[in-house]
Amino acid sequence: MRPLTDEETRLLFEKLSKYIGENIKILIDRPDGVYCFRLHRNRIYYISEKNMKMACNISREDLVSFGTCFGKMTKTSKFRLHITALDYLAPYAKHKIWLKPSAEQQFLYGHNVLKSGLARISENTLKYQGVIIYSMNDLPLGFGIAAKSADETRKADPLTVIAFHQADIGEYIRSEEHLT
Known part of the structure; x- marks a missing residue:
C-alpha cells in the first residue's frame, strides 16, 4: 500500500471529474473525516x-484489501473505474x-443504452461525457459514456445508441463464474 504518484493521481482525478466534476473535493474532505486514495496491487482504494x-x-503480503476499491491501473497506465465506486459517485x-x-x-446484461430505452437525460449532458445510469426509481445501475448530447438525443431515432456501457451492478453476477 502506497500513496499515488502524481501521474496516477492525475489519471484518477481526470476519470472521476468526467462523472462528478468539481465534487471530487467532497470525496476527500468529508464531515466524518479525511479520506484518501491508496494503491495496492494495481488497485486504487478509497479509505479514511x-x-x-x-x-x-499489516504486512503487504498479508493485506488483501482495505477500504473501497475505486478502480484499477491497467498495464498501459490507464485507470479503469470499477462498479464498487458507484455508491460514492452517484450522489x-x-x-x-x-x-x-x-x-x-x-443494461444490466452489459448492453449500451438505446434511445428506445431512455426515459430522461440531464439537460446539459455533452457528447462523450461520463454519465451515471439510473432506474426510474432513482437506483444507480452503473456508469456510461454519453454517445450523443442531450440536444442530439431529441432528434435521434429509437435504435440510436445514447450511452456506451462502461460498468453496471450486474457485473457481480456475471463475473461469479470466473471466480476461482
Missing part, C-alpha cells in the same frame, strides 16, 4: 485516514440518464 493507519500495521453525479423499466435488464 484513520483506517489507513490501522491497515499500515455527486453531474450528468444522469434514467432508463425505462424495459431497458434496465438489457
